[in-house]
Amino acid sequence: MKVDSIKRPSGSIICIILVLGLVFSVLASITFGNADISVEEVYKVIGYEIFKIDSMKSYSEGAVHDVVWLIRFPRVIVALSVGMGLAVCGAVMQAVVDNPLADPYILGVSSGGYLGAALSIILGIGSAFGANATGIMAFIGAMVASFSVLYISRIGGKSNSIKLILSGVAINAVCSAFANFLIYIAQDKGAAAEISYWSMGSFASADWEKAFIILPVIIIVTIIIWTQYRSLNMMLMGDDTAITLGTELSKKRAIYMIIASFAVGFSVYAAGMIGFVGLVIPHAVRLVCGTNYRNLIPVSALSGAISLIWADVLCRIILENSEIPIGIIISLVGAPCFIYLMVKKSYATGGAR
Template sequence: MKKLSVYAKENTTLCCIVLGVILLLSVILCIGIGPVGISFDTVWNVMFGKLLGTDISAVAENTQNIVWHLRTPRVLLGAMVGAGLSLAGVAMQALTKNPLADPYVLGISSGAYFGATIAIIFGGFAIFGLFKVQTGAFLGSMLAITVVYAFSRSGRSVTPITLILVGMAVAAMFGAFANFVVYNAPDDTKIRETSFWLLGGIAGVQWTELIPIAIVTGPGIIAMSCLSAPLNAMMMGDGAAVTLGVNLTLVRNILIVVTAILTGVTVAVAGCIGFVGLVIPHIVRSLVGADHRKVIPLSVLIGAIFLIWVDVGARMFDAPKEIPIGILTSMIGAPLFLWMLKARKYSFGEKA
């Protein structure tokens, strides 16, 4: 582990290239894994045939549909959800300087839960048709973060401790609202549907559902990468950051916006998938230290790889039934986190 840490610190660019290749191979392999196994070559041919318009008539149409319409959107969504949650986790831990912070610390998931319950149980947001649940969850998450931001502001600034405390209160409040809606549900099947959504899942996703998360993930990665230097300065304390010329108010506001949008969209399309945004940034920091120039790209890549393989486990562990992915992320993530803490002395904010 120590040798791997030293190598990752000294060769971060090479590690990113290797992880990028692993991510690409993982996408193709995971598309082929399922109740109906499909070979690597077939997946490769179908994907490039669809993208480049080459002849794939030799591949059965049913196989083409499984690869392109069922599994490819699902695997790509898993990669983007994993990357988005990991990136949001990095942002929240840097913003609050709290090792326990994750993308849901601001009450965003509770707000999304409230919006989703209204859509599922009472048929709210029906105007959005098949996307009513996603719309309700996103609007609920944005309402929650708006309330958090409004009550956290002191003048023009937002302090991390106030943000956490208000986020906890808002999370409890919206969680209570959502539970009240569930308690008054007229149909038990709706309660089961709500519970399944709450556990997270990316099954049955369509290509159109990738558009919102694709739109926010790319700019989110760019924005966070541009903030690497200010984030490094902030980890040394507010006084040091100000001395180095960091506009704390501006950086914190950007972090809140990036985290809110990333988490809101992610929860809207995939439900509440826990532990990814908490564990992945810590694992990366244990390898490369606290330098966000290294933490951000590695967290994005490892988070994407981690979640698409967890999704394979979710659909294969008890086939043909599927386990909600949020259950497996916690079952795998928690022991992994405990092992990491036990195996080596880990310090949040450890210098690279």
């Protein structure tokens, strides 16, 4: 494996700085929004709900309380969770397929979620799930797409990085084609608009129920992935080198793909499809802390969380009394950043080339 010759700051120091930045981001982002609420009122609501301070009891109910505690705060937590999950999953997928362009979109997981949402909105499949039908069907679609990629990559022999990414491209094309076909034959402008908005991602539907579901899942996935940093580092050396060292990577690739897709599925369920996070964040992090996954995973997680929190703030404040889908903001910022990274520094995932 290629070893970085550049002296870089300690991963622990970077993580401590990012944790402080994340705490600041959470507390600061709650104060932004279209509702005219003062900073003092925001923190009095939070102070009462978290610490039950008697002097702030007047903020235990009412419009200000509902906006801060029932709308803004869970929205920030969901944004934090989704950003963390997508960044970690992007980093994992880049190691699994040993390709710097790999992310949930390239490997077909997100397009599976897109098809699941289309089936729910247009055909009503999954209506038994109630108000969360679209999100749950998107989660199921993402997981089915993931298993399909793994199955196809194993046809004709063991799975490897090349077969995985080719299978992902194929599943991506098939799922997108079916979803677009459903939209075309439905001739339902309302459904088409709903799918279009959902496919661009949004935290508008965030609530405490979603926050309490997705945050523990993403934290657990991140911890599990972080404990596997040695295997992820070995994947960067290639299958042939790993075999000579007595390590079989095909089973681990399948396991890591399933774990990452599980997190992506929950992210799609909570916020729709959001691109570029899983692609750009790991690349940017490598410039700072190198390619060792021991540092890359936690730093990517924290960076992704902070990035999506502030991207959501922009979505809420750019247009007065309106909200821009977060996918648009991420693409407008992410695409130029990715191009800049490619132009300024030539590197891959860290393996030998």
